Amino acid sequence: xxxxxxxxxTPVAVAIALYRRDPRRFLDGPDEDAPQxxxxxxxxxxxxxxxxxxxxxxxxxxxxxxxxxxxxxALGCAGAALIMPPWGxxxxxxxxxxxxxxxxxxxxxxxxxxxxxxxxxxxALAVVGLTCVGYLLGASALLRRPGVALPGVLGGVFATLxxxxxxGFTAADQVTFVPIGWERGMIVFAVPxxxxxxxxxxxxxxxxGRRIARLAALSGGLLxxxxxxxxxxxxxxxxxxDEDGGFTIRxxxxxxxxxxxxxxxxxxxxxxxxxxxAAALAGSVMRRVSPAAAPAxxx
Numbered sequence: 001x002x003x004x005x006x007x008x009x010t011p012v013a014v015a016i017a018l019y020r021r022d023p024r025r026f027l028d029g030p031d032e033d034a035p036q037x038x039x040x041x042x043x044x045x046x047x048x049x050x051x052x053x054x055x056x057x058x059x060x061x062x063x064x065x066x067x068x069x070x071x072x073x074a075l076g077c078a079g080a081a082l083i084m085p086p087w088g089x090x091x092x093x094x095x096x097x098x099x100x101x102x103x104x105x106x107x108x109x110x111x112x113x114x115x116x117x118x119x120x121x122x123x124a125l126a127v128v129g130l131t132c133v134g135y136l137l138g139a140s141a142l143l144r145r146p147g148v149a150l151p152g153v154l155g156g157v158f159a160t161l162x163x164x165x166x167x168g169f170t171a172a173d174q175v176t177f178v179p180i181g182w183e184r185g186m187i188v189f190a191v192p193x194x195x196x197x198x199x200x201x202x203x204x205x206x207x208x209g210r211r212i213a214r215l216a217a218l219s220g221g222l223l224x225x226x227x228x229x230x231x232x233x234x235x236x237x238x239x240x241x242d243e244d245g246g247f248t249i250r251x252x253x254x255x256x257x258x259x260x261x262x263x264x265x266x267x268x269x270x271x272x273x274x275x276x277x278a279a280a281l282a283g284s285v286m287r288r289v290s291p292a293a294a295p296a297x298x299x
Contacts, residue, residue, distance in 0.1 A: 035074035036061060042078035044144030047088035054081070090143040093153050097139050097219060101132040104226040107233050108257060115236070115253045128225075128261055135218045135268075142215040147203045152215025155195040159220035159271055160227065162191045172239045174231035175256055192217075192271045196278030206283020213275025221268035228260045 039061055043054035057077045064070045082091055105128065112121050143149045166186060167177035179187050195216045200209030235256075237249030247255060 033067065033070070035067070035070035038071075039074040039077055041140065041144060042074075042081040045081055045088055045091040045094065045140075047086045047091070049086055050081075050084075050088070090149045093143050093149045094136070094140055096153070097222060098136060100219075100222045100226050101136060104222065104229045105129055105132060107226075107229045111229075111233060111253060111257065115250045117250055117254050121254050121257065124258060124261060128264070131264070132222065135222060139215060139218045142211050142218075145208070145211050147205075147208055148211045148215055151199055151202050152212045153219050155199065155212055155216025155271075155275075156219025156221075156223055159191050159195065159216060159267075160223040163187060163224060163267075164227070171231035171234040174228050175235060175259075176240050188270055189274060192274035193278035195271065196275035196280075197282045199275070200279045200282040200286070204286065206279050206286070209279030209282060210276045213279050214272050216275060217268045217270075217272035220271055221264050224267055225260055225264045228263060229257070232256045232260065 036058075039058055043051075043058060046054045061070060061073055061077075064073055082094070087095070105125070108125055108128065111117070112125060142152060166179065166183050167173045192213070196209055196213040198209075199212030199216070200206045202208065202212065232253060237247075237252040
C-alpha cells in the first residue's frame, strides 16, 4: 500500500513543481497557443530530411484563424509527422515505446479475460493504462530534445538488462527474485548512477544528463513491465509457490500482475531520482575540473 500511494502522489507532485516553475507550460500564453505547441512538438520529432516540411507547416499554421481550425490543422500535421517516413530518431524511439506499452497492456488484458479476474483487477489495468499514457507523454517531450533520444533509450535497455542479469532471465526468476545486499545496491544506486553520469558525459552537459536519466527511467520501466507481464503469461498460476501461500490460480495471477504494477512505479522512481542526482553531481564535478565551462542550463 505505501508503494501504491507513492505511485499515485509522485506524478501529482511533479506536475505541481512544473506548474510552480512555469505556469505557461500548462496555460496558453499570449504568444503561443495549444495548436502551436502541438505542432512544435511534432516538428521536434521529424528527421533532418523533413525539417523543412515542419517549418513550412508552422508557417501555414501562423496564417490560419480560429482556434478549432488551427487545432485540426496541427493534429493532422502531428499525425503525418508520426506516420509518414522517413522517421527521425525521436519518432522511431517514440513508436518503439508505444509498442512496448501497448504489448504490455494487451497481454495484461488477455490474462484478465483468460483467468476471469475481478473488477479490482480491471481497475488496476485501467490505472496501468493511464500510467503508460503518462509515460508516453513524458517520453515524447524528452525524445525531441537534442542528444537525448538514443542515450535515453539505451539507458533504459541497460537498466533492464542489468536487473535481468541479477534476477535471471526465466519466467520463474521474475516472480521469485527479491534483491538483497549488494544486489539491492546495484539496482537502487549503481545502475541509475551509471546512467546519470554517462548521460552527462555524453554531451558534457548535466541538463542533458538529467533528461537522459528521466527518459531511461520511463523506457526502462516500460521494458521491465513488458518482460514481467510476459513472465506471468508463461507461468499463469503455476511455477514456484507464492510466499504467502493459499492462493487460488486466479489469486496467484492477480497477485503477480499487481506486483508488476508496484515494480513499474518503484523502478521508474529509482532510476529517475538517483540518475538525476548522479547527473547533477557529475555536472558539478565537471564545473570544478573545468572552471571556464559555461553553467548548465536548467532541466
